[in-house]
Amino acid sequence: MTKQQQKKIAVIGAGIIGLCVAKQLRDKGYQVSLFDNEGIAQRCSKGNAGHFATEQVFPLANKKLIPKLPSMLFNPRGALSIKPSYALKMLPWFCRFLLNMRTKTFKAHTQAIRALNELALPAYEALLAGSNYKSLLTKNGSLLTFEHTKKRDIKKMYLDFKAHNVSVTWLDKKALRQLEPNISDSVTEALFFHDVGHTIDPYSLCMLIFNLYKEQGGEYKQENVTDITSRSSEPIVYTTLGQAHSFDKVVVCTGAWSKPLAKKLGLNVPLDTERGYHAMIDMHDILSRPVASAERQFIITPMQQGLRLAGTVEFAGLDAPKRVSRAMMLLDHAKNLITNIEHGQISQTWMGCRPSLPDSLPVIGTAPDNKNILFAFGHQHLGLTQGAITAKLIAQLCQDEQPSLDLTPYRIDRF
Ligand SMILES: Cc1cc2nc3c(=O)[nH]c(=O)nc-3n(C[C@H](O)[C@H](O)[C@H](O)COP(=O)(O)OP(=O)(O)OC[C@H]3O[C@@H](n4cnc5c(N)ncnc54)[C@H](O)[C@@H]3O)c2cc1C
Numbered sequence: 549m550t551k552q553q554q555k556k557i558a559v560i561g562a563g564i565i566g567l568c569v570a571k572q573l574r575d576k577g578y579q580v581s582l583f584d585n586e587g588i589a590q591r592c593s594k595g596n597a598g599h600f601a602t603e604q605v606f607p608l609a610n611k612k613l614i615p616k617l618p619s620m621l622f623n624p625r626g627a628l629s630i631k632p633s634y635a636l637k638m639l640p641w642f643c644r645f646l647l648n649m650r651t652k653t654f655k656a657h658t659q660a661i662r663a664l665n666e667l668a669l670p671a672y673e674a675l676l677a678g679s680n681y682k683s684l685l686t687k688n689g690s691l692l693t694f695e696h697t698k699k700r701d702i703k704k705m706y707l708d709f710k711a712h713n714v715s716v717t718w719l720d721k722k723a724l725r726q727l728e729p730n731i732s733d734s735v736t737e738a739l740f741f742h743d744v745g746h747t748i749d750p751y752s753l754c755m756l757i758f759n760l761y762k763e764q765g766g767e768y769k770q771e772n773v774t775d776i777t778s779r780s781s782e783p784i785v786y787t788t789l790g791q792a793h794s795f796d797k798v799v800v801c802t803g804a805w806s807k808p809l810a811k812k813l814g815l816n817v818p819l820d821t822e823r824g825y826h827a828m829i830d831m832h833d834i835l836s837r838p839v840a841s842a843e844r845q846f847i848i849t850p851m852q853q854g855l856r857l858a859g860t861v862e863f864a865g866l867d868a869p870k871r872v873s874r875a876m877m878l879l880d881h882a883k884n885l886i887t888n889i890e891h892g893q894i895s896q897t898w899m900g901c902r903p904s905l906p907d908s909l910p911v912i913g914t915a916p917d918n919k920n921i922l923f924a925f926g927h928q929h930l931g932l933t934q935g936a937i938t939a940k941l942i943a944q945l946c947q948d949e950q951p952s953l954d955l956t957p958y959r960i961d962r963f
Contacts, residue, residue, distance in 0.1 A: 566801035589754035607908035
C-alpha cells in the first residue's frame with residue numbers, strides 16, 4: 549500500500565459535489581468515507597434541471613437585474629419570491645449581492661465562473677471514463693429563447709457571450725424551428741449554445757457516480773455530522789450517533805447546510821439558500837435539448853420521465869415548507885413556449901435548496917489555518933455543471949499538487 553492509500557479522507561455530503569469529490573479521491577487511491585444524513589442525492593442534486601450550463605458565465609449579481617426586480621418580485625408568477633417573514637433575515641445577503649454588481653467585481657467574477665465552466669465537461673468525461681455514462685450526459689447544446697426582447701438587446705447579449713468565448717449561434721425563427729419543431733410561434737429568436745450538455749436524469753447520474761465509487765471500495769455512512777474539530781491538524785468528525793471518527797483530511801460538501809459546520813471551524817460565510825422548483829410533465833419526444841426562456845426565466849429539459857420545467861428563486865430559508873404553487877405556475881409559462889403542452893399533466897413537483905453565496909461563486913479550497921480541512925460548497929445555480937471540476941481541484945489540493953486553476957476567487961475567507 550502506498551502512503552497515499554493509507555490516508556483516510558472524510559467527505560461530508562452526498563450531493564453531486566460530495567459524490568464527485570468522493571469518487572475522484574477514491575480514484576486517486578485514498579481511503580474515503582462518505583457521510584450523509586439523508587441518503588444519496590436526496591437534496592438539491594436530486595431534481596435540478598439537468599443542464600450542464602457551461603454558457604452561464606455571468607454572475608447573477610448583475611446590474612441588468614435591477615430594473616427587472618420589481619416585475620420579478622411583485623408578479624405572482626414572477627421568477628423571484630421572498631417570504632415576508634424572511635425578508636429581514638436575508639437583507640445582509642441581499643446588500644452584499646448588490647455590492648457584487650460593481651463593474652470591476654462583476655468582471656472578475658465572470659472570469660472566475662468561466663474558468664470553472666470551461667473545464668466542466670472535460671472533467672466529467674475524465675471522472676466517468678470507462679463507465680457507461682453517455683446516456684446520462686448528452687452533448688446536444690441548449691437554447692435561450694426570446695418572445696419579445698428587442699433585437700438590439702439580443703444582439704448585445706450575443707456579443708457578450710462571444711466576447712467571453714462562449715460558442716453561440718443566433719437563430720431566427722426558421723432556423724430555430726428546424727432545430728426544435730415544437731417551439732411555439734410566439735418565440736421569435738434564440739441563442740444556440742453549442743458546447744453545452746444535459747442529463748436525462750440528474751438523480752440517476754448521482755447514483756451512477758455513487759455506484760462506481762462503491763465498486764471501487766468507497767465507504768458510505770448514513771450519519772449526520774454535527775461537528776468537526778482538529779487535534780494537531782488532524783480532523784475529527786463527530787456524528788449524531790455520538791461517534792468520533794479521526795481522519796487525515798475532511799472535505800465539507802454539505803451544500804446549503806454548510807454554514808453551521810463552517811461556523812464550528814470559526815469561519816463565517818454569508819451562505820443562504822435560493823430555493824428552486826420543478827414540475828414534471830408527462831410528455832416525451834418534444835425537445836432534444838434544454839430550452840430556456842430569457843423573459844420567463846425558467847428552463848425546460850427533456851428527461852427520461854418527461855419534460856422537466858424548472859427554475860424560480862424563492863428566499864424562505866431551509867425549513868419553510870415547499871410552496872407547490874411555485875412549481876405549478878411553471879406550466880403556464882411553458883404553454884407559451886411549447887406547442888400542445890396544455891395536454892400534458894403535471895406528474896410531480898419538487899423543491900430544492902440551492903447553496904448560494906452573494907458573489908455567485910462557490911467556495912473551493914482549504915481552511916485558512918488547516919490544509920487538512922477542505923470546503924466545496926455554494927455552487928448556487930451551477931452545482932451540477934461544476935461538480936466534476938470541483939472534485940478535480942479538491943483532489944489536487946489533497947495531493948499537494950498545483951491546482952489547474954488559481955483558487956484565490958473561491959477561498960472561504962474572502963468575505
Ligand atoms: C430548480 C433547480 C434547478 C437547477 N438546475 C441546475 C442545472 O440545470 N444545472 C446546474 O448546474 N445546477 C442546477 N441547479 C443547482 C444544483 O442543483 C445545485 O447547485 C447542486 O445540486 C448543489 O449540490 P451540492 O452537492 O452542493 O448540494 P446538495 O445536493 O444539497 O447536497 C448536500 C448534501 O449534504 C447533506 N448534508 C447536509 N448537512 C449534513 C450534515 N451535517 N451531515 C451529513 N450530511 C449533510 C445533505 O443531506 C445533502 O445530501 C438547480 C437547482 C434547482 C433548485
